[in-house]
Amino acid sequence: MKQTTVKKIRLNVCLAVVLLASSAASAIELLNSSYDISRELFAALNSGFEQQWNQKHLHEKLKIKQSHAGSSKQAMAILQGLHADVVTYNQVTDMQILHDRGHLIPDSWQSRLPNNSSPFYSTMAFLVRKGNPKNIHNWHDLVRDDVKLVFPNPKTSGNGRYTYLAAWGAASQYNGKNKINIRSFMTRLLRNVVVFDTGGRGATTTFVERGLGDVLISFESEVNNIRHQYDKDQYEVIVPPVDILAEFPVTWVDKNVERNGSAQVAKDYLNYLYTPLAQKVITRFYYRVYNPTAMAAVKEKFPDTRLFRVEDKFGSWPQVMQTHFSTGGELDQLLTSGHK
Numbered sequence: 001m002k003q004t005t006v007k008k009i010r011l012n013v014c015l016a017v018v019l020l021a022s023s024a025a026s027a028i029e030l031l032n033s034s035y036d037i038s039r040e041l042f043a044a045l046n047s048g049f050e051q052q053w054n055q056k057h058l059h060e061k062l063k064i065k066q067s068h069a070g071s072s073k074q075a076m077a078i079l080q081g082l083h084a085d086v087v088t089y090n091q092v093t094d095m096q097i098l099h100d101r102g103h104l105i106p107d108s109w110q111s112r113l114p115n116n117s118s119p120f121y122s123t124m125a126f127l128v129r130k131g132n133p134k135n136i137h138n139w140h141d142l143v144r145d146d147v148k149l150v151f152p153n154p155k156t157s158g159n160g161r162y163t164y165l166a167a168w169g170a171a172s173q174y175n176g177k178n179k180i181n182i183r184s185f186m187t188r189l190l191r192n193v194v195v196f197d198t199g200g201r202g203a204t205t206t207f208v209e210r211g212l213g214d215v216l217i218s219f220e221s222e223v224n225n226i227r228h229q230y231d232k233d234q235y236e237v238i239v240p241p242v243d244i245l246a247e248f249p250v251t252w253v254d255k256n257v258e259r260n261g262s263a264q265v266a267k268d269y270l271n272y273l274y275t276p277l278a279q280k281v282i283t284r285f286y287y288r289v290y291n292p293t294a295m296a297a298v299k300e301k302f303p304d305t306r307l308f309r310v311e312d313k314f315g316s317w318p319q320v321m322q323t324h325f326s327t328g329g330e331l332d333q334l335l336t337s338g339h340k
Helices: 003-024 039-056 071-079 092-100 139-143 158-174 179-191 200-209 220-229 254-260 263-272 276-284 292-296 310-314 317-325 330-338
Strands: 027-035 061-069 086-088 120-122 124-129 193-195 215-219 235-238 242-244 250-252 306-308
Touching: 027 039, 027 071, 027 263, 039 061, 039 263, 039 276, 061 071, 071 086, 071 092, 071 158, 086 092, 086 263, 092 317, 124 158, 124 220, 139 158, 139 179, 158 179, 158 215, 158 242, 158 310, 158 317, 179 193, 179 330, 200 215, 200 220, 215 220, 220 235, 250 254, 250 263, 254 263, 276 292, 306 310, 310 317, 317 330
Parallel strands: 027 061, 027 086, 242 306
Antiparallel strands: 086 250, 124 215, 124 235
């Protein structure tokens, strides 16, 4: 056999090996854009889904990446060009803006998955220091002059907006929907805030690591995870008797999955969040789920509370945003009156 022929054969073999190796190593990435205190939750969920996917797709290895910040900041990042495949936020408005301003998802996005596209939910809770020295039990206790609060800024954080609305809703029950009394209550509440961080994780750092404030208000899931992460004997969790239903909506971003070629894996990933296995993982992080079996197994972790829906108390989310959180809205007026 001529030497040139041998060289050609060797070259062809090498190319074939390279192509086979490239095919075997081909990977698909999925980017999940989420709110800032969900890192640990999705790290746990991602590993389970990656394992399932990789077992079924031997020649297409999946790697899920995460992007975290305040929910509203994440939505703005997508509008500005972040090519996230799926979004898992803590407020409907941060989803809807992807349709209203970016036309990235259809108006019907909330009907594409069960429970208004919310695979789990939470409510607001108070994290207090050991022994509950300020004797905090309900929303009314938070407006005393001797109580200092930490929670995220409602302008930049879904977490903060839920806190604000939960307090307003509770105040409306205390005060018989008397708006003068409700505004007085909210003014005193906001006056007691020592730090308005941009997101939930920043508020956690302020309260736990900097030691500021008597009460951290955050999602029930967050305050319980904080307690176990740092030193559970140094903190106590209080869930008030009247509270808000905080939905955690999810969706795939249609324009981005079309661009990325990730539509199927994005849809499978979000449907996975509803499976019994994923629902069990979610409750480990102190989120409430709609699966009755999963909730029954951990019912001691979730105190009874009367939850109200945003829409029932305040109207639609667009109305809420315009009335309370727009420039010059209720929040701005309350903050201004509180500093007079």
